[in-house]
Amino acid sequence: MSEYRYFVVNKPYGVLPQFSDHDGRKTLKSLGKFPSDVYPVGRLDLDSEGLLIITNDKMLNHKLLNPKFEHNKTYLVQVEGDITDEAIKKLEKGTEISVNKTKYKTLPARCKKVEKPENLEERDPPVRFRKNIPTSFIELTIHEGKNRQVRKMTASVGFPCLRLIRLAVEDLRIVNLPRGGVIELDKEFMLEKLKLKKDTGSAPRTNQARHRKPSGGSKRPGYGRPKPKPKGRR
Known part of the structure; x- marks a missing residue:
């Protein structure tokens, strides 16, 4: 062996x-x-x-x-727009996404708004930006693994994902x-x-x-x- x-x-x-x-x-x-x-x-x-x-x-x-x-996976997510407390609460309680063309409500998660990390390397190629529309960062912890789940979650609350980085598993x-x-x-x-x-x-x-x-x-x-x-x- x-x-x-x-x-x-x-x-x-x-x-x-x-x-x-x-x-x-x-x-x-x-x-x-x-x-x-x-x-x-x-x-x-x-x-x-x-x-x-x-x-x-x-x-x-x-x-x-x-x-x-139920292993926790933590992501740093850059979203389009200045994410609101209301959107964060929805992500924490569970939001409805599409999985295999059927509606699915995600399980409760942990989410908080964070500042852009000082040591964060710029992406290659750079993240797309639109003038007059700010971006913001959240740290999101889930213990599910649906296809493109984090991207679907942030889009479902009105803040499309621009950049997604897995920071940790447990x-x-x-x-x-x-x-x-x-x-x-x-x-x-x-x-x-x-x-x-x-x-x-x-x-x-x-x-x-x-x-x-x-x-x-x-x-x-x-x-x-x-x-x-x-x-x-x-």
Whole structure:
């Protein structure tokens, strides 16, 4: 049995959350070399950014994607217009969206208006702006995973999404991990931050803590001891 591997990626805009594409678009391969048996957990749309977990641990994948476990996912959302308290309350209570051409009311969520983060990197390409129409930012935490749910939620309360960044899954956050950065984490740390039981997965005893520096030569985001580069290659 091969050892379990756990990577966190800060996915840029315009990168597909997969390793191949028949249309020649950018994929996860553009961010670095990964072992041949890993895959992304869930999806982060082509036009969305932020935290994406890549692993070969099928049990972790099941635990995070099964809605009955209700794992919190937190997003930074830039919306068109100066969002109102009324709209925020609607997002918190649940709003009606379309899922598979049927009406669906989202579950209660946490939402708050925030200032634009000082360390937020500008998107490439830049977010479109319309003169005389301001934009604002919210931090939205949900524990569902409907297709393009966050975008549909903000549009349903009258504030279309301009930019969407996944900041965290439970307590696992992208901290000082630059756009396009990749870091490898050990199993124990991943399970702790994702609030999963330690019996998730069944990594062999040889799976020791290793870290991989994020791409781009920037500072490591303080997750723990450094790891050597993975031996497997894509």
